Amino acid sequence: xxxxxxxxxxxxxxxxxxxxxxxxxxxxxxxxxxxxxxxxxxxxxxxxxxxxxxxxxxxxxxxxxxxxxxxxxxxxxxxxxxxxxxxxxxxxxxxxxxxxxxxxxxxxxxxxxxxxxxxxxxxxxxxxxxxxxxxxxxxxxxxxxxxxxxxxxxxxxxxxxxxxxxxxxxxxxxxxxxxxxxxxxxxxxxxxxxxxxxxxxxxxxxxxxxxxxxxxxxxxxxxxxxxxxxxxxxxxxxxxxxxxxxxxxxxxxxxxxxxxxxxxxxxxxxxxxxxxxxxxxxxxxxx
Numbered sequence: 001x002x003x004x005x006x007x008x009x010x011x012x013x014x015x016x017x018x019x020x021x022x023x024x025x026x027x028x029x030x031x032x033x034x035x036x037x038x039x040x041x042x043x044x045x046x047x048x049x050x051x052x053x054x055x056x057x058x059x060x061x062x063x064x065x066x067x068x069x070x071x072x073x074x075x076x077x078x079x080x081x082x083x084x085x086x087x088x089x090x091x092x093x094x095x096x097x098x099x100x101x102x103x104x105x106x107x108x109x110x111x112x113x114x115x116x117x118x119x120x121x122x123x124x125x126x127x128x129x130x131x132x133x134x135x136x137x138x139x140x141x142x143x144x145x146x147x148x149x150x151x152x153x154x155x156x157x158x159x160x161x162x163x164x165x166x167x168x169x170x171x172x173x174x175x176x177x178x179x180x181x182x183x184x185x186x187x188x189x190x191x192x193x194x195x196x197x198x199x200x201x202x203x204x205x206x207x208x209x210x211x212x213x214x215x216x217x218x219x220x221x222x223x224x225x226x227x228x229x230x231x232x233x234x235x236x237x238x239x240x241x242x243x244x245x246x247x248x249x250x251x252x253x254x255x256x257x258x259x260x261x262x263x264x265x266x267x268x269x270x271x272x273x274x275x276x277x278x279x280x281x282x283x284x285x286x287x
């Protein structure tokens with residue numbers, strides 16, 4: 001991947017972002033959501049396929065799905081806020097200066113997404129769930145921090161987009177939920193196209209200058225980051241709001257259960273494939 005090619009892609013994505021901004025109409029916000037509305041596909045609910053799910057009646061499952069949707073949208077807000085802050089700091093840095101014009105559109109779209117997700121959470125749940133991520137500062141090799149930042153962003157967006165695509169096409173869901181997921185997927189398809197090429201460019205440019213230990217640590221770190229990201233989907237606060245007893249135990253047991261493990265493997269398959277193609281996933285001997 002050359003800078004010229006990446007710049008050409010950024011130019012095409014800029015044009016697409018301009019067209020999308022012109023065509024996008026404001027969301028229609030209903031005054032309230034019906035109590036029986038599905039707000040997340042049942043098969044994507046974290047407890048689906050576990051004894052805790054089986055113990056719920058239909059109303060309890062729909063209530064849980066609502067709070068899972070609030071958690072999913074909250075995770076998007078926290079993730080996109082961190083992404084915006086990181087890009088803003090790097091906007092005219094040497095590795096990104098040639099793509100700054102597209103990144104301004106990127107930031108505008110991420111800000112728009114936060115208004116959709118925040119609008120839903122505040123209108124219908126009256127809150128967001130807290131961000132529990134903890135980032136400990138450390139020293140980095142030259143370019144390593146940028147590689148990790150954009151690789152984390154790529155993982156976050158690939159995982160979220162898999163949920164978006166499935167829920168945008170689920171006729172059981174409330175039309176507003178489907179529309180938010182559809183719009184987010186359309187914008188994220190451009191972000192992912194750029195992000196994948198940028199991660200590849202940064203990795204190829206910087207990694208050869210690092211010592212073998214630094215290079216070898218990156219795939220293991222990204223695999224651990226993916227696992228940590230998944231754990232945020234098993235939120236005891238969600239289970240408490242849905243009226244489920246002993247939510248901390250339920251979260252721990254659900255994360256370890258067979259059905260959720262299989263579901264995570266399915267949902268993360270595209271993410272793992274992309275990272276493998278970029279040589280950023282542990283080999284069989286490393287994992």
